[in-house]
Amino acid sequence: MKKTGISTSQKTFQKRQNQGTLYVVATPIGNLEDMTFRAVRILKEVDIIAAEDTRHTRKLLTHFSISTPTLSYYKEKERERAGLIINKLNEGKNIALVSDAGTPGISDPGSILVQQALAENIRVEPIPGPSSLTAALSVAGIRDSSFVFLGFAPARKKQRQDLLQSLSLEEKSLVFFEAPHRLHSFLQDCFAILGDRRLLWCRELTKMHEEITWDHLKSVLRTIKDKKIKGESVLIIAGAQNDSNKISDGEIEELLKACKKSQKLSLKDAVQKITREHNLSRSAVYRLALKIWK
Numbered sequence: 001m002k003k004t005g006i007s008t009s010q011k012t013f014q015k016r017q018n019q020g021t022l023y024v025v026a027t028p029i030g031n032l033e034d035m036t037f038r039a040v041r042i043l044k045e046v047d048i049i050a051a052e053d054t055r056h057t058r059k060l061l062t063h064f065s066i067s068t069p070t071l072s073y074y075k076e077k078e079r080e081r082a083g084l085i086i087n088k089l090n091e092g093k094n095i096a097l098v099s100d101a102g103t104p105g106i107s108d109p110g111s112i113l114v115q116q117a118l119a120e121n122i123r124v125e126p127i128p129g130p131s132s133l134t135a136a137l138s139v140a141g142i143r144d145s146s147f148v149f150l151g152f153a154p155a156r157k158k159q160r161q162d163l164l165q166s167l168s169l170e171e172k173s174l175v176f177f178e179a180p181h182r183l184h185s186f187l188q189d190c191f192a193i194l195g196d197r198r199l200l201w202c203r204e205l206t207k208m209h210e211e212i213t214w215d216h217l218k219s220v221l222r223t224i225k226d227k228k229i230k231g232e233s234v235l236i237i238a239g240a241q242n243d244s245n246k247i248s249d250g251e252i253e254e255l256l257k258a259c260k261k262s263q264k265l266s267l268k269d270a271v272q273k274i275t276r277e278h279n280l281s282r283s284a285v286y287r288l289a290l291k292i293w294k
Helices: 008-015 037-045 054-063 075-090 111-119 132-138 157-166 180-194 217-224 249-262 267-278 282-293
Strands: 021-025 048-051 070-072 095-098 123-127 147-152 173-178 198-203 211-216 233-237
Touching: 021 037, 021 075, 021 111, 037 095, 037 123, 048 054, 048 075, 054 070, 070 075, 075 095, 075 111, 111 123, 132 173, 132 198, 132 233, 157 180, 173 180, 180 217, 180 233, 180 282, 198 217, 211 217, 249 267, 249 282, 267 282
Parallel strands: 021 095, 021 123, 048 070, 048 095, 147 173
Antiparallel strands: 173 233, 198 211, 198 233
8 A cells, every 4th residue: 555644633634624624823922023924824814713802803913904704712701612613613614713912722712622623633733923931931041941831820819829839849940921910919929938039020022111020039029019010921930949959947947046146137037038048938937937036
């Protein structure tokens, strides 16, 4: 039998020619010049564009003279709309999925639709492009290129704190998205639970007022205090130090005793000093300090 060089999955898609293709299309996160030629072509050629917010997407389409009909696909109706889109794909319609900015499915609607399409053996094709995640990582300078991406942290304080506590010993860099109105409370929890770690803070990436800041959690908290922050942020927080470099509770207690004996530092100042110098969890050092100052 002559080999065709076509994979099993490709053969399956070829056999079902009546089906359409779902294109997952990345769109600019701010700067329209980041739109790819391929993305423009696909959005012009498909039958329908499924958009997170059709009004927002219409501005993009108008800029690139794209007249393709749109269909709303927002988070609250994601599962319901996914069924409708799957039916249209099975009817032979080619559909492009876009979010308001960046790559669909990465902290944006899309994963449910992709899962259902794969379950129906519908071809899903990525059209790569802008992503605030990869944009931030590209300037972070992570040495071993490993990280843990967590998207948006829980909005509820207790759930957020529980998540951070579970990550306190994670040695890989922690990558979060955060909304402007929750940024301060999120960073406060990070500082209290993780300690004064090194931080890359990216805001308004690719936009006119883009800010990229390398600093520590405590310093950034001081900077944003009482300020109205605009735009979503990408935060890359340094991972925990390797256990071999950590000091024991006994060593921490000795340092705290020395601080108290010197009478030059208050409990609060001693905790801040030791937390920062040894990249420790502030809450853990504070508990030990309470025992000594008591």
